[in-house]
Amino acid sequence: MDTAPLPLFSFDRNELQRLQSALPADLQLLRLRLRFGLPVRVQLGQRFRVVVDIVDEVGQPFPKHFAPPEGVDIALTSGDSGNQESGSMDSDDLTLEIEEQVSPAAADRQTKWLFWASVQGSTSSVIDACVSLSIMMKQTAALGGDPTMNDHRRLLLQTFCVGSAWLNERVLVLPLQVQLQVTNARDSSASSLTSTFCQRLFRSTPSKVSATGRPTDEGGLLIVEEHYGDAMGAHVWDASILLSWAMLHASTRAPTSPGQADPADSNQTMLELGSGCGLFAAVLARFQCSHQHVKAVFTEKPECTGRLQKNLDRNGSPPSASVLALEWGTPLPSPLRGANVRVVFAADVLYNWAAHEVFLDTLDQLAESDAKLEVLVAHKRRGKASAERLDALASDTFDPxxxxxISSDKAGCRWTQWRVDKLASLGRVDLFQLSRR
Incomplete structure (x- = not known):
């Protein structure tokens, strides 16, 4: 008896519920941020200023009702690998000297740190080394002893966000990494050029569990570059982080054996709309590389595709992964027409209700060639109105x-053509599944 082919991608709903139970409903993902750019090149012994503070995903300052952290640690790392070298760099024998400048007024509640740093070395030969500064918050809250495995899953989130630290049970703080070029050659321009780029580190493979029951930090490192002077498409947003984490720990895969696969379903495509700077894209590119006949296409506005492509290249995405410029609401570009798109992902694309029209127009075009198109959306709850309308869609109480x-004269309210199912809430991020009615 013939059976319907398995979907190309799906979530294990039971595991999603376990992840939901492990995270507080008001989870906050904060970030360490550089207030000012750092020199692109520094000479050995040159002092430079490092100003660090804690903000949320949109750059808002550290919430006053939280107890302040104990401080931050700064260390040299080798290149952009993320491997700490607390003492020296292997061949160049470089060390980092740090002097913290503490304001007496801020000493009791310090959420911004000012350091003077310099890279020192004893070598007499000419060097031109690429190193990085790794800036992490000191671990404040210790997890442990939860018999329900919630602590284990929260540790998995902490391990996914490499170098992150729990400030308390509700707040996880992400570190940052900044690349520097260190030279001992005299260069008058070394201190004049600054950079406002930084990197966030993640792990693309589910961590193994050690004998102590804690996840290990082995393998699968992903490095995503941000530009904190820009806005959309330049940052790693909360919805992308939690969608990526859910994919690693709660997803199921369709069979990849030629004997199991339906020949008519070969050469399928996974598509992401609004890929931003590419965290989820990098995770998905590695996730789908085991699918022999599956392509992955990641889309963004034309002005944002350069950073997206750079981050995919940095993380060794397979040839089957590609970047495509796409403006929602316009005719699909030729690479997507006839691409057999079976599943669409999107993270943090529904925050502006007025933009839903063009987003749904693009989904409608994709669904014309596959009425069974699967759409998975991660949405961070911010505005009350959008949250209420999405909940109404999910509960089938939506009144157009x-x-x-927003509705076009020709199509009416496009939302009425889509069935919305809420799969889970991971902190403040809701996971929705959309299917054509």
Missing amino acids: AAHCV
Whole structure:
């Protein structure tokens, strides 16, 4: 008896519920941020200023009702590998000297840190080394002893966000990494050029569990470059982080054996709309590389595709992964027409209700060639109105006349053509599955 082919991708709903139970409903992912750019090149012994503070994903300052952290640690790392070298760099014998400048007024509640740093070395030969500064928050809250395995899953989130630290049970703080070029050659421009790029580190493979029950930090390192002077498409957003984490720990895969696969379903495509700077893209590119006949296409506005491509290249994405410029609401570009798109991912694309029209127009075009198109969306709850309307869609109580707000004269409210199912809530990020009615 013939059976329906398995979907190309799906979530294990039971495991999603376990992940949901492990995270507080008001989970906050904060970030360490550089207030000012750092020199692109520094000479040995040159002092430079490092100013670090803690912000949320949109750059808002550290919440006043939280107890402040104990401080931050700064260390040299080798290149952009993320491997700490607390003392010296192997061949160049470089060390980092740090002097912290503490304001008496801020000493009791310090959420911004000022350091003077310099890279020292004893070598007499000419060097031009690429190193990085790794800046991490000191671990404040210790997890442990939860018999329900919630601590284990929260540790998996901490391990996925490499170098992160729990400030308390509700707040995880992400570190940052900055590349520097160190030279002992005299260069008058060394201190004049600054960079506002930084890197966030993640792990693309589910961590192994050690004999002590704690996840290990082995393998699968991903490095995603951000530009904190830009806005959209330049940062790693919370929804992308939690969608990536859920994919690693709660996803199921379709069979990849030629004997199991349906020949008519070969050469399928996974598509992401609004890939941003590419965290989820990098995770998905590694996830789908075991699918012999599956392509992955990642899309962004034309002005954002350069950074997206750079981050995919940095993390060794396979040839089957590609970047494509796409403006929602416009005709699909030729590479997507006839691409057999079976599943669409999107993270943090529903924050502006007025943009839903063009987003859904693009989904409608994709669904024309596959009525069974699967759409998975991660949405960070911010505005009350959008959250209420999405909940109404998921509970089938959506009233187009009252809720749609945006509708085209030709198509009416496009949301009425889609069934919305809420799969889980990971902290403040909701996971939705959309399917064509």
